[in-house]
Amino acid sequence: MAIKKQFIKSKPVCKVTFSIEATEATTAAVIGDFNNWNPTAGELSKLKNGTFKATFELPASNSYEFRYLVDGQFINDTDADDYKWNEFAAAENSVVTV
Template identity: 35%
Template sequence: MLERSATKRGTRITFVLPADERPVSVVGDFNDWTPGAHPLAPRKDGSLAVSADLSKGQVTAFRYLADGGLWFDDPTADHHDGANGYIHT
C-alpha cells in the first residue's frame, strides 16, 4: 500500500507492507536501484514501512526486494508496465 502526503517540494510516499519475517527494501530510480537503501521497518500496528520524499511532477519507478533476491510489485502503484510499478507525483 502507498500512503501519500504533500511536502513543500513534492510528495512524501510511505511504502507499507503487511508484517513479514524477511527483510524487505524498496528500490527504484529515486535511490538508484540500491538494495537496502530504503529498508522497511516495523510500525506499531505490525506493518512494515519506509518513506521517501519525491519531487513534484515526476514519474518514479520502483519495486520491492525481499531477502533472498525475491522481487515483487505493489498492487497499489499508479500503474505497472510488466517490469516495474510507477508512482506519479
Template identity: 40%
Template sequence: MLERTRRKNRTEVTFVLPAGHPAGEASVVGDFNDWRPGAHPLAPRPDGSRAVKVTLPTDQQVGFRYLAHGDYWFDEEAADGHDGRNNFLNT
C-alpha cells in the same frame, strides 16, 4: 500499500508492507535511490507492518519495486501503473 502526503513542492511517500509478508528483510528500490538494494529498508511499525518514508519531487513519475531477502523482487498492487517490469508512482 502506499501512503502519500503532498506538500508544497514535494510528495512524501510511505511504502508499507503487511506484517510477515514477505518474511525477512525488505527494501524499496527505484529511480529515487539509483536502484540500490538496501538503501531504503522497511522498518517495523507498532502494528507489525513495515514501512519507509521517501520524499520525492512533485509532478514526476517514479519507477520502483520491492526487494526482499533471497533476491525476491515483488510488486505493489496499489501502484499508479505497471509496465510488466516495474511499478510506477506519480507524485
C-alpha cells in the same frame, strides 16, 4: 501493500510512504529510480504487526519505477499507480506518480 502520498505545500516534494505486509520476512526494501535501485537507501523498518514501512521525500511532478525487495525476492505493489515494462529486468515494475 500500500502507498500513501502527502504533498508538501511549502516545497515541491511529496512524502511517499511505502508499506508491505511480510510477516515471515527478515528484510525488506523499496528500490527504484528515486534511490538508484539501492536496497540500502530504501530499507524498510519492520513493525510489530509484520508490516515493513518507510517514508521518502520524492520530487513532485514525476513518475518513478520501483519494486519491493523482500528477502531477495522482487515484488510489485498491487496499489501502484501504473506498471511499466523494463527491458533490463525483463519484468514489469510498479510506478508511483507524484
